[in-house]
Amino acid sequence: MIAVYFVLVITVLASVDAHPYEASSAMKQHSRVKRQIPGAPGIEDPTDPKYQELAQESFDKYRETHSAGQIVVKDIIVTKATKQLVAGDMYRLSFIVFPIYGDALHCYSEIYVNLENQKKFTVNCDN
Structure with a gap:
């Protein structure tokens, strides 16, 4: 009877995780997800055609206000x-x-689109 009880206890102990803290911390590493902070800028896909159009509009505004009006653009x-x-x-x-x-030209642009869908451009370009 004692031998059966001893085997049963050993079997139960072997199946229980000896270090529950280590297992839970490993699970936490895999379950962490980077969350967006409300109101913070979110990174977007730069290959989206919408951003290509905004970049073109931005550079057109830059050409209107600077001496870059003569530049013929091959690609943006x-x-x-x-x-x-x-x-x-x-x-x-x-x-x-x-x-x-x-x-x-390396350019940086900030485009503010208000609730009435009006756009305000701020553009800077360097060689």
């Missing part, structure tokens, strides 16, 4: 895009403008 590549919900939407874009002649 959006490298980073974020969107933040404010009283409307705030888009922030980093993009590279490749003119037909000359060096590439």
Whole structure:
């Protein structure tokens, strides 16, 4: 009887996790999900055509206000895009403008779209 009881106790102890803290911390590592903070800028897909159009509009505004009106654009590549919900939407874009002649321009743009769908552009470009 004692031998059966001893075997039963050993079997139960072997099936119980000896270190429950280690198991729970390992499970926590796998279950952690990065959450978006409400109101914080969210990273968007820069290949989305919407951001390509916003970059084009931004550079057009830049050409209107600077001496870059003469630049003929070959391509615009959006490298980073974020969107933040404010009283409307705030888009922030980093993009590279490749003119037909000359060096590439690295541009940063903030586009505020209010609730009435009016856009306000702030654009800076460097060589």
